[in-house]
Structures are given as C-alpha cells and as structure tokens.
Amino acid sequence: xxxxxxxxxxxxxxxxxxxxxxxxxxxxxxxxxxxxxxxxxxxxxxxxxxxxxxxxxxxxxxxxxxxxxxxxxxxxxxxxxxxxxxxxxxxxxxxxxxxxxxxxxxxxxxxxxxxxxxxxxxxxxxxxxxxxxxxxxxxxxxxxxxxxxxxxxxxxxxxxxxxxxxxxxxxxxxxxxxxxxxxxxxxxxxxxxxxxxxxxxxxxxxxxxxxxxxxxxxxxxxxxxxxxxxxxxxxxxxxxxxxxxxxxxxxxxxxxxxxxxxxxxxxxxxxxxxxxxxxxxxxxxxxxxxxxxxxxxxxxxxxxxxxxxxxxxxxxxxxxxxxxxxxxxxxxxxxxxxxxxxxxxxxxxxxxxxxxxxxxxxxxxxxxxxxxxxxxxxxxxxxxxxxxxxxxxxxxxxxxxxxxxxxxxxxxxxxxxxxxxxxxxxxxxxxxxxxxxxxxxxxxxxxxxxxxxxxxxxxxxxxxxxxxxxxxxxxx
Amino acid sequence: xxxxxxxxxxxxxxxxxxxxxxxxxxxxxxxxxxxxxxxxxxxxxxxxxxxxxxxxxxxxxxxxxxxxxxxxxxxxxxxxxxxxxxxxxxxxxxxxxxxxxxxxxxxxxxxxxxxxxxxxxxxxxxxxxxxxxxxxxxxxxxxxxxxxxxxxxxxxxxxxxxxxxxxxxxxxxxxxxxxxxxxxxxxxxxxxxxxxxxxxxxxxxxxxxxxxxxxxxxxxxx
Numbered sequence: 231x232x233x234x235x236x237x238x239x240x241x242x243x244x245x246x247x248x249x250x251x252x253x254x255x256x257x258x259x260x261x262x263x264x265x266x267x268x269x270x271x272x273x274x275x276x277x278x279x280x281x282x283x284x285x286x287x288x289x290x291x292x293x294x295x296x297x298x299x300x301x302x303x304x305x306x307x308x309x310x311x312x313x314x315x316x317x318x319x320x321x322x323x324x325x326x327x328x329x330x331x332x333x334x335x336x337x338x339x340x341x342x343x344x345x346x347x348x349x350x351x352x353x354x355x356x357x358x359x360x361x362x363x364x365x366x367x368x369x370x371x372x373x374x375x376x377x378x379x380x381x382x383x384x385x386x387x388x389x390x391x392x393x394x395x396x397x398x399x400x401x402x403x404x405x406x407x408x409x410x411x412x413x414x415x416x417x418x419x420x421x422x423x424x425x426x427x428x429x430x431x432x433x434x435x436x437x438x439x440x441x442x443x444x445x446x447x448x449x450x451x452x453x454x455x456x457x458x459x460x461x462x463x464x465x466x467x468x469x470x471x472x473x474x475x476x477x478x479x480x481x482x483x484x485x486x487x488x489x490x491x492x493x494x495x496x497x498x499x500x501x502x503x504x505x506x507x508x509x510x511x512x513x514x515x516x517x518x519x520x521x522x523x524x525x526x527x528x529x530x531x532x533x534x535x536x537x538x539x540x541x542x543x544x545x546x547x548x549x550x551x552x553x554x555x556x557x558x559x560x561x562x563x564x565x566x567x568x569x570x571x572x573x574x575x576x577x578x579x580x581x582x583x584x585x586x587x588x589x590x591x592x593x594x595x596x597x598x599x600x601x602x603x604x605x606x607x608x609x610x611x612x613x614x615x616x617x618x619x620x621x622x623x624x625x626x627x628x629x630x631x632x633x634x635x636x637x638x639x640x641x642x643x644x645x646x647x648x649x650x651x652x653x654x655x656x657x658x659x660x661x662x663x664x665x666x667x668x669x670x671x672x673x674x675x676x677x678x679x680x681x682x683x684x685x686x687x688x689x690x691x692x693x694x695x696x697x698x699x700x701x702x703x704x705x706x
Numbered sequence: 707x708x709x710x711x712x713x714x715x716x717x718x719x720x721x722x723x724x725x726x727x728x729x730x731x732x733x734x735x736x737x738x739x740x741x742x743x744x745x746x747x748x749x750x751x752x753x754x755x756x757x758x759x760x761x762x763x764x765x766x767x768x769x770x771x772x773x774x775x776x777x778x779x780x781x782x783x784x785x786x787x788x789x790x791x792x793x794x795x796x797x798x799x800x801x802x803x804x805x806x807x808x809x810x811x812x813x814x815x816x817x818x819x820x821x822x823x824x825x826x827x828x829x830x831x832x833x834x835x836x837x838x839x840x841x842x843x844x845x846x847x848x849x850x851x852x853x854x855x856x857x858x859x860x861x862x863x864x865x866x867x868x869x870x871x872x873x874x875x876x877x878x879x880x881x882x883x884x885x886x887x888x889x890x891x892x893x894x895x896x897x898x899x900x901x902x903x904x905x906x907x908x909x910x911x912x913x914x915x916x917x918x919x920x921x922x923x924x925x926x927x928x
Binding site: 261264287294295297300367368372385386390415416418422444456460461480481482483496502511512514515530627 | 710712713714718810813851856873883894903904910914
C-alpha cells in the first residue's frame with residue numbers, strides 16, 4: 231500500500247481522486263449513514279435542545295473565564311502532584327514532551343488517542359529523536375501500521391474496510407489473512423500488551439480538564455487509554471488550552487453529549503478521571519503525571535467574539551458524520567489533522583488561509599453541521615466568515631486574510647455595484663450586452679467546467695415585458 | 707516572558723473585551739425520580755445492551771454464586787484485594803476451593819508479568835451504579851488497585867442494588883466528588899470494546915472481554 235501525503239493546498243485534486251474511488255465512497259457512505267441513525271436513536275428520549283443549550287452554556291462559561299480557569303487548573307493539578315507545562319505552539323509542546331522523555335531515558339512511548347498530538351506531529355518529532363512512539367487505539371494503530379494519518383477524529387481508520395485491514399495486519403505483523411474481526415482484534419491485543427508493559431512513557435490526550443479539582447478526564451471504549459495512563463511509570467497528558475471546564479458538575483452534561491453525538495452510544499465503556507500520580511501506599515499508576523497545555527493559535531481565535539465559538543468544540547465529530555461533503559470526499563481529502571466542517575473552521579487559524587483557502591468553501595452551507603453540533607457552534611456562519619476573511623472582506627484577524635482577493639474580482643463587483651445603483655447606466659449596459667452577445671466568452675473558469683457559458687438574451691426581460699404590455703394595450 | 711505568561715496575557719487582554727459567563731441550568735441531567743425497581747431495570751437493560759452480564763444474588767449468598775460463576779467461566783486464577791468486605795468474604799468462601807487467589811494489594815512491578823499473562827479474572831467492589839447509563843463507579847484503592855478491573859480478561863464487579871442512583875450528575879453531587887477526588891475515579895459500562903475495524907463490534911480489545919456484575923440484594927429474591 232502506498233504512503234500518501236495529503237495537504238490542504240491540494241484539496242481539490244484530493245477530493246477529485248476520492249470521488250473517483252468507489253471503495254472510499256462506499257466505506258464512508260456506509261459508516262456515516264450508520265452513525266447518523268445511531269445518533270438520532272440515542273437522543274430520541276432526551277430533551278436534546280435543552281441539553282445542547284446547557285452544553286453550549288458550560289463551554290461559553292469556561293471560555294468567559296478561561297485565563298482564570300487555566301490558572302486554577304494549574305494550581306489544583308500542582309497541588310495534586312501533576313506537573314503543568316505551557317506551550318505556545320506545537321513545536322514547543324513537542325520539545326517539552328521529548329525533554330521529559332529524555333530525562334527518563336525513555337526509548338519507547340505508548341500513546342492513547344490524542345488529536346492534539348496529531349496536530350503537532352508528535353510521533354515524527356519523537357522518532358527523529360530516537361524515541362519510538364506507538365499508537366495503542368486500535369484505529370490509530372492500524373493507521374500507523376499503514377503509514378497514514380487518521381481520516382476521522384473519532385474513528386481514525388474509517389476509510390479502511392475489513393479486507394484492507396486484514397492485508398495491512400498480515401503484511402506488517404504477520405497475522406493470517408482473514409475477515410474475522412475478533413481474530414484481528416485479539417491479535418492486536420496481544421501485540422500491544424507487550425508494548426504496554428515495556429513502554430517507558432504513556433502519552434494521552436484529555437477530553438475535559440476540570441479546574442475546580444485538577445482532574446483530567448478521558449473518554450474511551452477500548453481500555454487503551456486506561457492502560458496508557460496507568461501502566462507506564464510516567465504519564466504525559468497533552469491538550470489544547472480550551473479544554474478546561476470550571477466545575478466537576480459541568481462534566482456529566484458534556485459527557486452525555488459527547489458519546490451520543492460522536493458514535494450514538496449512550497455511554498462509553500470507560501470514563502477515566504485522573505487527579506494525580508500514584509500516592510504513597512498505592513500499588514499501581516504512574517509515578518509522575520504531566521499536563522502540557524498547548525496554545526497553537528487558540529489564543530488568537532479567542533480574541534474575536536464571532537470566531538471564539540470555534541473553541542467551544544468538544545471534538546465529537548458529529549459535524550463530519552452529517553456533512554454531505556465529508557461523506558463523499560472522506561477525511562484525507564482535506565489534508566489537515568481535523569477534517570470536515572470543524573477542520574474547515576479550525577485549521578485556517580492553525581495553518582493560515584494561504585494553506586487552507588479552499589477549506590471554508592468545501593461546504594454547501596446546508597447547515598447540517600450547525601444543527602447537530604452538541605454545543606451549538608454556528609459552523610455555517612463561521613464558514614461564511616472565513617470565506618469573507620479569505621477575500622479580505624472580514625476583520626483581518628485570521629492569518630493569511632485576503633489571500634483569495636484578486637483585483638479582477640474586486641473590480642468586477644465594484645462595477646456591478648455601481649451599475650446596480652445607477653438605473654440609466656444599468657439599462658444602457660443591458661442593451662449593450664444584448665447587442666454584443668456574440669462576444670461573450672465561452673470559458674468562464676470553474677463556472678463553465680460543468681456548465682455551458684451564459685449568454686445574455688437578445689432582449690432583456692424588462693424590454694420583453696414592456697413590449698408585451700404595449701401589444702396588450704394595442705389590442706384593447 | 708514565559709509561554710505561560712504570554713498565553714495568559716493574550717487571553718486577558720482580549721481584543722473584543724471581557725466576556726460574560728452565562729448561567730447553567732442542570733435540570734436536564736438530574737431529577738429523574740425513578741423508583742428502586744425502575745433504577746434496577748434501567749441499569750440492567752443498559753449494561754446488558756453493551757455486553758455486560760448481570761447476575762442477581764443476595765448479600766447472604768453471593769459468594770456461592772461467585773464460586774459457581776468462576777467454575778462456569780473456567781477461572782483458575784482470581785486477583786482480588788484483602789481488606790474490603792467483598793474481598794474478605796470472597797477469600798473466606800473460596801479458601802477451600804480450586805481457584806488460586808492472587809493478592810492484588812501489592813506493587814504492580816512485583817507481579818506485572820503474572821497480572822498480564824496468568825490471571826484469568828479480577829474481582830472488585832464498586833462504590834455504586836448509575837441507572838441512566840448502566841455504569842459502575844469505582845474509586846480504586848491500595849486494596850483494590852486500578853489495573854485489576856482492566857488487565858485480566860474477565861472483570862467481576864460486586865454491586866449492591868441499593869447503591870444505584872439515577873444519573874452521573876446525581877452521583878457527583880450526592881457524594882461530594884468535587885470536595886475530594888481520588889487519584890483515579892472510574893465509570894465502567896461494559897467490557898472493553900472497539901468498532902475500529904469497519905464498525906464491527908469486537909470485545910476485549912485492550913481491557914476485559916467480559917464484565918460480570920453480581921448485583922447483591924438485601925434479601926434472597928424469590
């Protein structure tokens with residue numbers, strides 16, 4: 231299987247390729263249809279709107295008090311024995327984690343699922359320093375074996391079907407070729423158990439960090455998260471600064487929304503709440519726990535009242551599950567860590583609009599993402615805002631703002647605006663357009679890629695109505 | 707300035723000015739008002755729906771049911787604590803039997819290999835259960851460490867029926883969790899599972915393949 235590198239700059243080519251790949255199309259279609267149905271069913275006996283309202287309020291309250299809560303989180307974590315580190319960007323976070331590993335002479339790191347670590351390319355960074363980083367979430371493990379990146383934030387290997395996974399496991403780990411999912415799961419269990427026992431450091435993400443108690447919450451089904459945070463002697467948790475919540479009681483509503491929105495589950499197998507390293511007298515758990523708080527553009531998003539809503543996200547992936555574009559082009563087409571609608575409103579802040587200018591337009595603005603978002607992020611509005619920023623019509627506080635602005639387009643719209651507000655000039659230009667219709671270009675960029683070029687009518691509708699009326703008057 | 711100071715400064719000197727925190731009404735996650743019977747039914751329905759097994763037993767007779775269960779599952783080596791009444795009663799009842807009892811109340815480093823390779827099941831108490839989601843809540847202790855509910859292929863959990871509560875929110879509030887969290891607090895709702903291979907459910911990917919809950923009732927149930 232080939233190793234492919236996807237980039238947001240090549241979105242259109244990648245999307246085109248994915249659309250032409252029936253395997254990708256059917257893998258995603260089937261998975262997304264199932265997820266949408268399961269989500270709908272699991273919320274059927276809930277007052278979903280009230281719950282979403284509460285979820286949105288909890289996240290807004292956390293953001294409103296963000297700097298204070300981060301300080302409170304830090305103080306309570308430190309009091310619990312969790313060392314807290316701060317990183318301006320992914321590079322700094324990678325360096326902090328690498329140095330922590332090196333200070334323990336670590337050669338092997340086992341990882342629980344963490345999108346922030348994907349965002350900062352932690353595995354590549356550690357490997358460059360001679361430290362092996364192994365993913366332990368089954369989907370992440372398969373994707374890593376296949377030298378790929380996740381195509382979905384909750385289900386990393388959703389782009390692969392059973393036969394493809396069987397091939398990958400056979401080629402990379404020597405298992406039998408089979409369609410028996412239990413056999414493959416058991417094989418991965420055996421392979422990874424040895425690695426858990428021998429890992430020097432466990433790295434995980436965080437779903438919610440509770441300021442009030444200094445607690446790190448992890449949501450999972452497999453148990454690899456618990457293994458990662460319990461078996462190795464050192465646990466390093468890494469998360470974005472926006473993941474903090476104020477109170478412990480803020481957690482149950484968000485957890486209820488997260489599992490149901492993500493996979494249609496009423497609950498996950500494990501909800502793991504960590505409030506410190508192994509204490510004196512305790513017999514297992516890591517001797518050290520570290521928390522790395524990463525900014526990576528989040529504090530810039532935080533400045534703007536409208537863009538701020540992006541930071542409410544609890545990373546459930548419901549927006550991609552319900553997105554007609556994502557379902558058709560798949561996660562890799564976006565070429566970014568976070569694909570789908572959430573990626574399209576988040577990645578421009580992390581990578582700049584120069585790299586990601588096509589992402590805000592990778593949407594039909596159908597509104598499904600906004601309707602299903604458990605914390606009511608107005609994703610379609612944010613997509614429109616980023617489109618405006620890309621053409622230099624926003625507030626200019628997104629990196630790369632104005633990258634899509636062209637003199638030609640600006641001049642065309644200015645002319646249009648002037649004509650539309652000057653009736654006699656408008657009528658004159660319509661008349662001319664009708665007379666010069668033979669000169670209309672037949673190729674008009676992307677418009678004529680799938681359509682015939684528009685040609686002005688010989689006579690405008692106005693003119694036709696006028697002569698029709700005149701004819702009617704003559705008859706009477 | 708440090709990264710910490712820079713980040714906090716940017717957040718405090720926000721371009722669009724300070725934000726107002728909205729109030730939160732938690733009514734939607736509490737106040738279910740279920741009867742004990744309804745709680746039990748919900749708990750059992752939900753945990754069974756995710757492959758958890760429920761065995762009803764009594765305070766007086768539960769160790770006999772445990773022995774039967776161990777035999778039925780072919781458990782030869784059982785890891786358990788010592789001090790908790792659940793562990794103490796189980797030890798007393800199983801002392802004469804064929805099941806080897808493995809002390810869980812010792813540093814994992816001294817028996818990690820045996821824990822990962824030669825332990826068939828782990829037995830733990832639970833602090834309570836949640837009816838709405840079919841969840842158990844555990845606060846691991848030196849007596850019953852974190853890994854015995856995770857590493858062995860079977861986890862047997864003992865739950866007293868009268869410790870069931872309606873929702874996760876209710877548990878956190880009623881037991882004052884925010885006033886003092888343990889090193890590790892856990893909700894467990896079923897055996898370990900994954901759907902990462904083409905959405906096909908498989909159990910026991912990293913943690914236990916089976917979760918069996920012995921629900922103890924105050925009296926022998928007819």
